[in-house]
Each structure stands twice: as C-alpha cells, then as structure tokens.
Amino acid sequence: xxxxxxxxxxxxxxxxxxxxxxxxxxxxxxxxxxxxxxxxxxxxxxxxxxxxxxxxxxxxxxxxxxxxxxxxxxxxxxxxxxxxxxxxxxxxxxxxxxxxxxxxxxxxxxxxxxxxxxxxxxxxxxxxxxxxxxxxxxxxxxxxxxxxxxxxxxxxxxxxxxxxxxxxxxxxxxxxxxxxxxxxxxxxxxxxxxxxxxxxx
Numbered sequence: 001x002x003x004x005x006x007x008x009x010x011x012x013x014x015x016x017x018x019x020x021x022x023x024x025x026x027x028x029x030x031x032x033x034x035x036x037x038x039x040x041x042x043x044x045x046x047x048x049x050x051x052x053x054x055x056x057x058x059x060x061x062x063x064x065x066x067x068x069x070x071x072x073x074x075x076x077x078x079x080x081x082x083x084x085x086x087x088x089x090x091x092x093x094x095x096x097x098x099x100x101x102x103x104x105x106x107x108x109x110x111x112x113x114x115x116x117x118x119x120x121x122x123x124x125x126x127x128x129x130x131x132x133x134x135x136x137x138x139x140x141x142x143x144x145x146x147x148x149x150x151x152x153x154x155x156x157x158x159x160x161x162x163x164x165x166x167x168x169x170x171x172x173x174x175x176x177x178x179x180x181x182x183x184x185x186x187x188x189x190x191x192x193x194x195x196x197x198x199x200x201x
Contacts, residue, residue: 001040001043001078002036002075003031003034003035003036003037004034004035004036005033005034006033006034007069008062008065008066008069008071009035011065011066011068011069012061012062012065014035019035023035026038027042027046055082056082056083056084057083059078059079059080059082059083060079060083060085062079063076063079063080063083063085063088066079067088072096072099073091073092073093073095073096073099074096074099074100074108074112076088076092076096077089077092077093077096077112077115080092081115086119086120089119090116090119090121093112093115093116093119094116096112097109097112097113097116097133100112101133101137106137106138106140106141107137107141109133109134109137110134110137110138110141110143110146113130113133113134113137114134116130117130117131117134124157124160124161125157125161125163125166127157128154128157128158128161128163128166131150131151131153131154131157132150132151132154132170132173134150135147135148135150135151135154135173138150139177144177144180144181145181147177148174148177148178148181151170151173151174151177152170152174154166154170155167155170155171155174158170164198164199164201165198165199167194167195167198168195168196168198168199169195171191171192171194171195171198172191172192172195174188174191175188175189175191175192175195176188178191
C-alpha cells in the first residue's frame with residue numbers, strides 16, 4: 001500500500017522495464033522514484049486476482065526484503081500475516097503498536113493492537129493487557145464508546161483471573177470514561193463503588 005522505494009525495488013529485483021507497461025497504462029505511478037498504485041482500489045483488485053499460493057510467495061518475498069532493509073515493523077507486519085509467517089507477525093505487531101504509540105499515532109496504534117489481539121498465543125492476563133492498551137489508544141482518539149467496550153472486556157478477564165487490582169483499575173477507568181462520555185456522575189458512581197470494593201482488601 002505504501003509503494004516501493006528504490007531500495008525495495010532493488011531488493012525485490014524489480015527492474016525498470018518490469019513496471020513500464022503498468023506505468024504507461026496508468027495503473028502505477030512513479031513519484032520521485034517510488035513506485036505505487038495510482039488508486040488503492042486498483043491495488044486491491046490486482047491482489048484479489050492472484051491465487052493464494054502466488055499471494056503468499058509475493059508477501060513472503062516482500063517481508064524478507066523489508067526485513068533486510070530494516071524497515072519499520074508497521075510495514076512488515078501485514079506481509080508477515082498474509083504470508084502466514086506467524087513467528088514474525090506476532091512480535092512485529094507488538095513492535096508496530098509500540099512504535100505508533102510512541103509517535104502519538106493513537107488511531108494507528110489501536111488498529112495495530114486490534115491486529116495483535118487477533119493473533120494466537122495469549123493467556124487471559126496478556127489479552128487483558130492488550131485490551132487495556134487499545135482502550136487507552138481509543139481514549140486518546142476521543143473514541144470513548146470503543147474505549148469503554150475494551151475496558152469492559154478487560155475487566156471481565158481480570159475478574160476471571162482473580163486480579164482484584166486489575167478489576168479496580170478498569171472500574172476506575174470505566175467511571176472516568178462514563179463521566180467523560182455522558183457527563184453524568186450518576187453513571188460513573190457505580191463503577192467507583194465497585195472499584196472501592198475490589199481494591200479495599
């Protein structure tokens with residue numbers, strides 16, 4: 001989706017002649033040496049026209065090239081997923097989410113954390129960690145209903161694992177989010193009361 005800069009073209013052994021027909025047809029465009037599809041819908045159509053084995057090979061090749069170029073994890077993770085390279089996809093999704101958070105790209109961080117949540121291997125506590133992180137990202141995007149939904153899901157997991165501190169923390173966040181969203185302390189108060197009960201011991 002981001003196009004291929006000259007270094008990536010070289011790593012993929014994409015010679016100048018290979019792209020020429022697509023450039024002439026207006027399917028691709030060259031912006032200061034970076035090749036990319038002129039329209040996203042065209043890219044999606046081309047990708048959909050490929051058979052699954054060919055797609056997997058191309059994504060694996062792109063992933064290996066980006067890895068060799070030390071490209072950011074956010075550029076590598078989708079290729080790893082599409083190629084079925086789960087040993088790369090899991091840590092790269094985590095790294096990409098951390099990079100987006102540090103850069104203040106909270107909506108992108110929420111999307112990447114969502115991608116990580118769809119990958120296997122987490123126990124209930126770790127999944128709750130990711131839900132809380134995504135809730136924080138949604139909060140910073142002012143997407144309060146989404147933030148509350150993730151906090152409630154995390155709360156259920158903290159209760160399931162007997163984590164009273166985690167339960168109290170999520171209840172306090174739900175109180176704050178409910179107050180911010182609806183502006184009514186009466187809706188926040190039950191969450192505060194539950195947090196006190198959870199944390200009192």
